[in-house]
Amino acid sequence: MSKYDLDGKVAIVTGASRGIGEAIARGFVEAGASVVISSRKPENILPVADSINDQYPDRAIGVPAHTGRRVETISLVELAVEKFERIDIAVNNASTNPHFGPLLSSEESQWDKIFEVNVKGYFWLCQAAALQMIKQGQGGKIINIASIAGVEPGFMMGIYSVSKAAIIMLTKSLAIELGKDNIQVNAIAPGFVRTSFSKALWDNPSIYDSIIRRTPAGRIAKPEEIIGITLYLASSASDFTTGAVYMVDGGYTLS
Numbered sequence: 001m002s003k004y005d006l007d008g009k010v011a012i013v014t015g016a017s018r019g020i021g022e023a024i025a026r027g028f029v030e031a032g033a034s035v036v037i038s039s040r041k042p043e044n045i046l047p048v049a050d051s052i053n054d055q056y057p058d059r060a061i062g063v064p065a066h067t068g069r070r071v072e073t074i075s076l077v078e079l080a081v082e083k084f085e086r087i088d089i090a091v092n093n094a095s096t097n098p099h100f101g102p103l104l105s106s107e108e109s110q111w112d113k114i115f116e117v118n119v120k121g122y123f124w125l126c127q128a129a130a131l132q133m134i135k136q137g138q139g140g141k142i143i144n145i146a147s148i149a150g151v152e153p154g155f156m157m158g159i160y161s162v163s164k165a166a167i168i169m170l171t172k173s174l175a176i177e178l179g180k181d182n183i184q185v186n187a188i189a190p191g192f193v194r195t196s197f198s199k200a201l202w203d204n205p206s207i208y209d210s211i212i213r214r215t216p217a218g219r220i221a222k223p224e225e226i227i228g229i230t231l232y233l234a235s236s237a238s239d240f241t242t243g244a245v246y247m248v249d250g251g252y253t254l255s
């Protein structure tokens with residue numbers, strides 16, 4: 001199991017105050033890493049860092065940072081280096097979706113918001129983290145949380161789907177560029193996961209039933225079920241894996 005060990009590694013996880021990001025951050029800490037976790041609101045992120053530190057002293061810092069703002073993402077990376085002296089793993093997880101409806105009804109402000117956070121925001125962290133990893137000279141791991149919506153269009157979530165497809169292409173493009181630096185860049189495409197982000201879907205009985213009918217696993221996921229693949233992609237077990245997209249969807253996209 002030592003291939004999956006994260007002992008002494010330092011990871012940044014965005015959008016880690018709840019849901020999938022929090023689960024990933026806690027999974028990393030259990031595997032031995034220290035984590036720099038962020039979300040927009042201090043009242044959301046600081047208690048999560050405190051609760052990790054209660055169990056694993058001095059292994060987490062919580063940083064309020066809006067990933068759509070480049071300067072805040074750069075300071076997140078700088079703070080991580082200041083506190084833990086290096087970065088080995090960066091997980092882009094914070095996303096937004098302010099538009100639910102037909103694409104033809106979408107507005108420019110919604111396109112801007114979604115692209116600012118889901119695409120440019122992901123790139124700002126990739127860029128700042130990769131530059132630091134290159135400086136350290138020991139490789140690194142970048143993991144982008146995409147979605148099955150990046151592979152097949154999400155119902156009434158056109159802009160979000162386009163942004164998630166962009167994340168997949170960003171992942172592949174960077175994987176090519178950073179291969180020579182021994183930095184692996186991969187994406188995870190979760191299916192339906194029980195979090196507040198997707199509540200409008202799983203809380204609606206007719207939408208929920210149609211999801212379950214199409215899912216071979218017969219259920220939606222818990223956030224903790226995204227940890228396994230993330231640990232693989234963050235650890236040396238995945239040193240020859242790059243530019244890949246892992247569907248974690250209970251088989252939803254098979255049918």
Ligand SMILES: NC(=O)c1ccc[n+]([C@@H]2O[C@H](COP(=O)([O-])OP(=O)(O)OC[C@H]3O[C@@H](n4cnc5c(N)ncnc54)[C@H](OP(=O)(O)O)[C@@H]3O)[C@@H](O)[C@H]2O)c1
Pocket residue numbers: 014015016017018019020021038039040041042044045065066067068092093094095096117145146147148189190191192193194195196197198
């Ligand atoms: N849940 C699903 O079914 C599902 C399916 C496929 C893919 N995904 C993807 O999984 C990722 C996590 O989703 P989730 O379901 O875990 O969502 P969630 O439970 O709503 O959590 C979202 C997290 O992101 C933070 N956040 C939101 N906007 C931010 C911003 N601009 N800058 C920094 N932090 C921000 C939130 O905290 P603050 O409010 O404090 O900022 C929170 O910590 C997203 O990329 C999503 O697209 C989710």
